Amino acid sequence: MDIDVLTLFPRIFEGPLDESILKRAQTKGLVAIRVHNLRDFTHDKHRVVDDKPYGGGPGMLMKPEPIFEAVEKLRRPDSRVILMTPQGTALTQSRAHDFSTKSHLLIICGHYEGVDERVREALVTDELSIGDYVLTNGALAAAVFVDAVVRLLPGVLGDELSAGDDSFASGLLEGPQYTRPPEFAGKKVPDVLLSGNHEEVARWRKEQARQRTQHRRPDMLK
Numbered sequence: 656m657d658i659d660v661l662t663l664f665p666r667i668f669e670g671p672l673d674e675s676i677l678k679r680a681q682t683k684g685l686v687a688i689r690v691h692n693l694r695d696f697t698h699d700k701h702r703v704v705d706d707k708p709y710g711g712g713p714g715m716l717m718k719p720e721p722i723f724e725a726v727e728k729l730r731r732p733d734s735r736v737i738l739m740t741p742q743g744t745a746l747t748q749s750r751a752h753d754f755s756t757k758s759h760l761l762i763i764c765g766h767y768e769g770v771d772e773r774v775r776e777a778l779v780t781d782e783l784s785i786g787d788y789v790l791t792n793g794a795l796a797a798a799v800f801v802d803a804v805v806r807l808l809p810g811v812l813g814d815e816l817s818a819g820d821d822s823f824a825s826g827l828l829e830g831p832q833y834t835r836p837p838e839f840a841g842k843k844v845p846d847v848l849l850s851g852n853h854e855e856v857a858r859w860r861k862e863q864a865r866q867r868t869q870h871r872r873p874d875m876l877k
């Protein structure tokens with residue numbers, strides 16, 4: 656998979672891309688992630704990327720010219736052009752899985768009061784939000800999106816079953832997990848997990864996941 660990110664703040668990605676699973680995925684050649692500064696696609700002395708919105712109103716709006724030039728340079732016939740915006744469709748595990756099957760993702764990180772509407776109309780294939788709240792800029796949301804997608808690529812996780820056991824992957828939240836020691840701070844690991852009976856363990860985990868989902872996210876069971 657190839658991922659290109661267009662942002663005004665490329666340094667935001669230096670930490671997430673250089674650690675843990677994302678770093679290993681790139682080292683293995685399973686994904687190529689390139690971060691581009693939108694100011695590099697401007698042609699004026701001050702590298703201006705924003706302007707006041709027509710009709711007035713607070714804040715500044717991202718200009719269309721740098722975004723159009725960047726997308727037209729980087730876009731391929733198989734590209735999905737994704738705009739990170741609070742107005743987008745909510746990112747879910749199912750949608751992350753769908754994007755993980757694509758060969759090229761081109762991500763536009765919004766900022767200020769958003770982007771000129773002509774960007775949406777002419778370039779964008781998908782608009783994504785990571786939650787019902789507003790961040791300082793779309794680069795933070797894009798980093799989350801990239802992580803959610805890349806970890807689903809074949810060969811990225813050490814245990815190929817890990818992604819299938821994650822919360823949301825099965826339609827339920829993940830249930831409680833325990834490791835050594837068997838007793839700590841006066842609390843014991845449930846006996847069933849020490850029994851060696853794999854069928855009983857599987858049933859227990861499924862029921863615990865259902866109960867946790869019912870308690871914390873009953874909307875997922877509807």
